[in-house]
Amino acid sequence: MKKRSLLLSFLLLLLIAYIAFGAWISHDTKIILEEAMKKDADMNYMSPSVFGKINPVERGMTSDAFEYHSSSHHIGFGLPLHYFAGAKVYVTQKYDDDDFGFREPVQLTLKLKSGKWYATKVSIQP
Numbered sequence: 001m002k003k004r005s006l007l008l009s010f011l012l013l014l015l016i017a018y019i020a021f022g023a024w025i026s027h028d029t030k031i032i033l034e035e036a037m038k039k040d041a042d043m044n045y046m047s048p049s050v051f052g053k054i055n056p057v058e059r060g061m062t063s064d065a066f067e068y069h070s071s072s073h074h075i076g077f078g079l080p081l082h083y084f085a086g087a088k089v090y091v092t093q094k095y096d097d098d099d100f101g102f103r104e105p106v107q108l109t110l111k112l113k114s115g116k117w118y119a120t121k122v123s124i125q126p
Contacts, residue, residue: 018082025080028117029089029108033075036119037068037095046119053122054106062100072097085112102126 028045035041036054043051052058057066076092087110094103109121 021082022080025082025087025089025110025117026078029078029080029091029110030075032108032110032117032119033091033093033106034070034073037073039066039068044114044118045116050108050119050122053124056095056100056102061102066100069097072101086110087117 032045032050033054035045036051037056039055039057041051041055046054056062057064072095074094074096076094078089078091080087080089082088089108089110090105091108092103092105095101096103105125107123107125108119110117110119112118
């Protein structure tokens with residue numbers, strides 16, 4: 001009986017740690033997607049190729065005059081599947097203002113780098 005309760009306690013601890021890491025990954029995913037929409041993105045969160053695939057100006061979706069407004073950008077619930085120092089995140093982002101808008105599912109591949117989650121790959125299904 002004691003072994004069983006010890007095993008259940010250990011499994012519960014692992015589950016709590018997994019959920020906590022998932023919340024951390026979801027938080028950094030939101031930062032990555034917000035930064036990728038800006039002209040002067042913080043490249044400490046993503047590779048240049050990820051920036052080029054997410055940023056609407058780099059993708060040719062809009063003109064160079066595009067200005068990012070965070071109030072028009074809505075990021076859905078991110079589903080992180082993580083393992084050690086890497087993760088895959090499935091999330092939907094929507095941008096909608098008076099002149100421009102889109103809604104798309106995004107799949108990010110992240111790795112832990114210097115205490116932050118860093119996007120190495122992205123796949124967007126328009």
